[in-house]
Amino acid sequence: MSYINPSFRHPNLPVNDIGCTKTDYEGAISTLCAGCGHDSISAAVVQACFEMSIEPHRVAKLSGIGCSSKTPAYFLNQSHGFNSVHGRMPSVATGANMANRDMIYIGVSGDGDTASIGMGQFVHVARRNLNMLYMVENNGCYGLTKGQDSATADIGSKAKGGVENVYAPIDLVNVALELGATFVARSFSGDKKQLVPLIQAALSHQGFAFIDVVSPCVTFNNNPGSTKAYDYVREHAEITGSVDFVPKKDEITADYEPGTSTNITLHDGSALQLHKLAKDFDPQDRRAATRALENAKDHGGILTGLIYIDPDTKDLHNILGTTETPLRDLDQDTLCPGNDALAAINESLR
Amino acid sequence: MKKIESVNEFVIRFANVNGTGSWSANLLFARAIFRMGIPISPKNIFPSNIQGLPTWYEVRISGKGYIGTRGGVDIMVAMNPQSMAKDLKELGAGGYFVYDNTKPLNPAFVREDINYIGLPLTEICIREYKDPKLRQLFKNIIYVGALAALVDVDFEVLKNLVASQFKGKEKLIEPNIKALDLGYNYAKENFECPIGIRVTACDNVGDKILIDGNAALALGSLYAGASVVSWYPITPSTSLIDSYKKYAKKLRTDPETGGNNYAIVQAEDELSAIGMVLGASWNGARAFTATSGPGVSLMSEFLGFAYFAEVPVVLFDIQRSGPSTGMPTRTQQSDLISCAYASHGDTKHVLIIPSTPKECFDFAADAFDLADRLQTPVIVMSDLDLGMNDTMSEPLTWNDDRQYDRGKVYSGDDLEAMTERYGRYLDVDGDGIGYRTLPGAHPSKGSFFTRGSSHNAYAAYTEDSGSYVEGMERLLKKWETAKQYVPGPDIRSDNNEIGLVFYGTSADSAQEAMDRLSENGVAVDAMRIRALPFNDDVEAFIAGHDKVFVIEQNRDAQMRTLLSNECGIDPARMIPVLSFDGMPITANTIYDKINEYLSVAKGKKKVA
Numbered sequence: 001m002s003y004i005n006p007s008f009r010h011p012n013l014p015v016n017d018i019g020c021t022k023t024d025y026e027g028a029i030s031t032l033c034a035g036c037g038h039d040s041i042s043a044a045v046v047q048a049c050f051e052m053s054i055e056p057h058r059v060a061k062l063s064g065i066g067c068s069s070k071t072p073a074y075f076l077n078q079s080h081g082f083n084s085v086h087g088r089m090p091s092v093a094t095g096a097n098m099a100n101r102d103m104i105y106i107g108v109s110g111d112g113d114t115a116s117i118g119m120g121q122f123v124h125v126a127r128r129n130l131n132m133l134y135m136v137e138n139n140g141c142y143g144l145t146k147g148q149d150s151a152t153a154d155i156g157s158k159a160k161g162g163v164e165n166v167y168a169p170i171d172l173v174n175v176a177l178e179l180g181a182t183f184v185a186r187s188f189s190g191d192k193k194q195l196v197p198l199i200q201a202a203l204s205h206q207g208f209a210f211i212d213v214v215s216p217c218v219t220f221n222n223n224p225g226s227t228k229a230y231d232y233v234r235e236h237a238e239i240t241g242s243v244d245f246v247p248k249k250d251e252i253t254a255d256y257e258p259g260t261s262t263n264i265t266l267h268d269g270s271a272l273q274l275h276k277l278a279k280d281f282d283p284q285d286r287r288a289a290t291r292a293l294e295n296a297k298d299h300g301g302i303l304t305g306l307i308y309i310d311p312d313t314k315d316l317h318n319i320l321g322t323t324e325t326p327l328r329d330l331d332q333d334t335l336c337p338g339n340d341a342l343a344a345i346n347e348s349l350r
Numbered sequence: 351m352k353k354i355e356s357v358n359e360f361v362i363r364f365a366n367v368n369g370t371g372s373w374s375a376n377l378l379f380a381r382a383i384f385r386m387g388i389p390i391s392p393k394n395i396f397p398s399n400i401q402g403l404p405t406w407y408e409v410r411i412s413g414k415g416y417i418g419t420r421g422g423v424d425i426m427v428a429m430n431p432q433s434m435a436k437d438l439k440e441l442g443a444g445g446y447f448v449y450d451n452t453k454p455l456n457p458a459f460v461r462e463d464i465n466y467i468g469l470p471l472t473e474i475c476i477r478e479y480k481d482p483k484l485r486q487l488f489k490n491i492i493y494v495g496a497l498a499a500l501v502d503v504d505f506e507v508l509k510n511l512v513a514s515q516f517k518g519k520e521k522l523i524e525p526n527i528k529a530l531d532l533g534y535n536y537a538k539e540n541f542e543c544p545i546g547i548r549v550t551a552c553d554n555v556g557d558k559i560l561i562d563g564n565a566a567l568a569l570g571s572l573y574a575g576a577s578v579v580s581w582y583p584i585t586p587s588t589s590l591i592d593s594y595k596k597y598a599k600k601l602r603t604d605p606e607t608g609g610n611n612y613a614i615v616q617a618e619d620e621l622s623a624i625g626m627v628l629g630a631s632w633n634g635a636r637a638f639t640a641t642s643g644p645g646v647s648l649m650s651e652f653l654g655f656a657y658f659a660e661v662p663v664v665l666f667d668i669q670r671s672g673p674s675t676g677m678p679t680r681t682q683q684s685d686l687i688s689c690a691y692a693s694h695g696d697t698k699h700v701l702i703i704p705s706t707p708k709e710c711f712d713f714a715a716d717a718f719d720l721a722d723r724l725q726t727p728v729i730v731m732s733d734l735d736l737g738m739n740d741t742m743s744e745p746l747t748w749n750d751d752r753q754y755d756r757g758k759v760y761s762g763d764d765l766e767a768m769t770e771r772y773g774r775y776l777d778v779d780g781d782g783i784g785y786r787t788l789p790g791a792h793p794s795k796g797s798f799f800t801r802g803s804s805h806n807a808y809a810a811y812t813e814d815s816g817s818y819v820e821g822m823e824r825l826l827k828k829w830e831t832a833k834q835y836v837p838g839p840d841i842r843s844d845n846n847e848i849g850l851v852f853y854g855t856s857a858d859s860a861q862e863a864m865d866r867l868s869e870n871g872v873a874v875d876a877m878r879i880r881a882l883p884f885n886d887d888v889e890a891f892i893a894g895h896d897k898v899f900v901i902e903q904n905r906d907a908q909m910r911t912l913l914s915n916e917c918g919i920d921p922a923r924m925i926p927v928l929s930f931d932g933m934p935i936t937a938n939t940i941y942d943k944i945n946e947y948l949s950v951a952k953g954k955k956k957v958a
Binding site: 055056057058060062072073077078079080081082083084085088090091092093094095096097098099100102103120121123124128316317320321322323324327328330332334335336337338339341342343345346349350 | 803
């Protein structure tokens with residue numbers, strides 16, 4: 001069931017630059033389990049969009065199948081949504097984006113939806129550098145079918161039933177890096193402070209922005225022995241550095257000691273301010289990113305934060321040389337060559 | 351010895367090795383005859399291979415205008431030692447066997463009832479060309495030159511054709527004409543030309559064009575405004591995308607910015623190809639994909655989703671022999687049932703079935719209007735025979751006054767003016783079709799959540815049985831509505847007792863068989879089905895005939911099954927006439943099968 005939030009609003013709610021309150025970015029009431037990490041991620045999306053003053057109707061939200069894929073119903077009620085079939089969100093997002101390059105595309109998927117049934121589409125949307133935010137709400141298990149291990153479960157990790165996973169895990173961050181994704185990050189549903197600026201940066205990035213959000217399943221995979229449990233993730237998260245998102249209109253004001261902070265200007269003019277970066281870590285160096293991932297893994301750490309960014313890339317429209325006007329807005333005169341052109345074609349076929 | 355004597359009525363088959371450039375030489379021969387005003391029907395019979403396996407190119411020349419496959423061969427141009435034994439057998443008595451006699455013919459290949467025409471092709475090539483590649487390429491052109499002399503093709507026409515074919519590559523014109531001359535002169539000097547079979551210029555082509563169905567579908571899509579294309583390469587559909595790309599580059603490049611007013615994405619598989627079409631259509635662009643049977647299987651889940659969520663989709667299915675691999679380069683009409691009911695649950699899809707390139711163009715354009723109007727997948731059912739063979743056709747025409755029918759879409763202004771609550775799946779007009787809105791249409795009205803899960807009239811998730819049933823019944827109402835929009839059957843009726851039912855590429859051969867039946871005193875009526883759902887005329891035609899033959903190119907009589915299933919017609923009332931060997935159905939097959947049935951039924955001897 002999807003309950004609509006009541007329309008009653010407190011009269012003094014803060015408004016953003018386009019006159020919207022945070023509630024204008026909310027969705028239906030969640031039907032996920034109480035305490036589900038996914039709901040925190042939905043809340044982070046709401047906050048990120050509110051703070052960026054994004055017009056909700058300029059966003060299209062898409063998903064596949066699974067608990068995570070239900071969540072687009074729980075944020076941005078004024079956006080069109082597309083809950084597609086299992087593992088196939090990337091293709092629908094690609095088509096939608098080809099039709100209208102001017103909208104913002106948020107794809108939500110899960111570890112089953114991406115790392116198993118949807119692996120094929122995930123890798124190809126990444127290598128095409130489709131301009132979208134692709135979020136995996138990663139809980140290491142299949143929640144909707146009651147807790148089977150997923151392909152991101154770590155070896156030795158125990159789900160609720162106590163059985164250890166014996167198969168090698170797929171680290172989607174590593175896969176995305178390998179495929180040439182131009183924005184790669186990992187976060188934790190329990191760390192909204194980190195997640196919100198990452199979402200904002202991802203939305204500002206022109207190209208494929210991937211965020212793997214570890215998001216514990218409170219019902220089937222939040223037990224001792226699970227490496228996707230709240231406690232475990234809190235204890236083992238290692239950040240690459242702090243991330244501040246600075247919108248285009250704002251100046252960078254925070255002051256850090258020289259040499260401890262990096263600023264990256266994004267395509268839309270906004271900026272990322274990174275500080276307290278780990279030693280030898282440079283988020284614009286793909287090799288360093290891979291190395292940092294491996295290093296963290298060596299001692300059981302979960303690397304979070306911005307892991308890699310190439311702020312100046314060609315997205316799929318640039319690669320294909322598509323016209324600036326959204327294709328769906330081209331009128332018939334532009335689209336249809338007319339009968340004279342057809343007569344010339346006929347002549348060439350005689 | 352008997353020699354076949356014929357003017358403007360014969361079948362010539364070229365047996366070649368794949369990848370040796372024979373196709374373009376053979377096409378040159380065919381087009382020269384076409385330019386002489388004589389109807390032709392070329393068929394490329396090729397293997398699933400790039401180089402080395404046998405390939406055939408058959409041209410039926412028919413002054414009378416029969417362009418279906420006739421059956422039988424009158425001239426065999428046997429250029430492939432691998433297939434020569436088989437090729438020899440295919441040649442009819444009194445036919446002409448053209449071969450390379452540089453080396454003596456294997457005595458096992460001697461038949462008493464045919465005429466041998468030996469051309470020292472290898473010898474000429476070795477003498478004239480040093481480069482082995484040129485020897486191979488020009489060998490083909492030399493036999494075309496020789497054939498021109500043998501069957502009296504206007505040599506000037508042939509030369510002009512070469513000149514126009516190599517426009518922009520003038521260097522190639524002279525050597526090609528020289529090769530034609532070599533063959534032409536050899537034949538003139540060594541044989542009595544023309545042989546018994548010959549052509550003579552006439553005016554039976556009119557303003558017709560020669561185009562393959564895939565190119566016509568591509569052009570129809572382009573003219574209909576399709577701007578997002580996604581596909582996964584699969585024979586025999588690939589050339590449709592190639593054609594779209596070629597024409598879009600020419601006709602859809604923004605003259606000012608050089609930007610592409612289209613986007614073509616080669617997908618990682620067919621699941622993704624159809625997914626992109628759904629995404630683009632949902633977001634307001636016209637989009638399509640093209641595939642063949644195996645692709646349809648992979649697209650099935652999304653097709654069901656699009657049916658249930660009511661997203662427009664245009665899919666071109668260029669059918670081939672199935673299932674699986676082995677005969678992917680051979681034709682069939684065997685995806686009817688898998689397309690009609692593609693997906694899980696209760697689904698049925700609109701099918702449109704063109705018979706000619708002209709219809710491919712028209713139906714492709716119509717398919718986009720229909721998909722938008724009906725908000726559902728529309729599958730255009732072509733096949734390899736029509737899709738990949740140059741086919742004589744009425745010229746393509748576009749009415750410049752025609753406006754795209756984008757169906758029921760509320761714009762931002764419509765939404766602004768609305769006072770009532772918007773419901774995506776509300777049956778406002780009572781025809782089973784609701785109003786769509788496009789993403790981004792309005793800041794606060796009209797957004798909805800597209801989902802395959804059961805939804806109510808306001809697009810909200812529901813597990814309520816009543817809402818589900820209501821939605822499913824409304825889709826049936828839409829199916830009824832579709833009947834008034836899809837192309838109706840093409841019926842020719844003279845109140846005869848016998849009715850023939852056929853569709854797609856069986857039409858030409860069926861027409862020829864009907865003419866022959868009629869010449870033998872058996873008058874029949876005909877119905878060419880052009881779409882599913884069937885409208886009342888389809889049912890009435892079958893009900894109105896004592897004997898109904900359903901002609902199809904598949905094993906299981908799939909159209910007959912659909913007719914029985916959709917119209918409740920007793921299958922016993924429909925006699926299947928089937929051909930499923932991967933080759934286009936022939937007039938001979940249809941004629942013989944119907945004739946045999948009628949003879950047995952009457953207990954009489956067959957008519958001659």
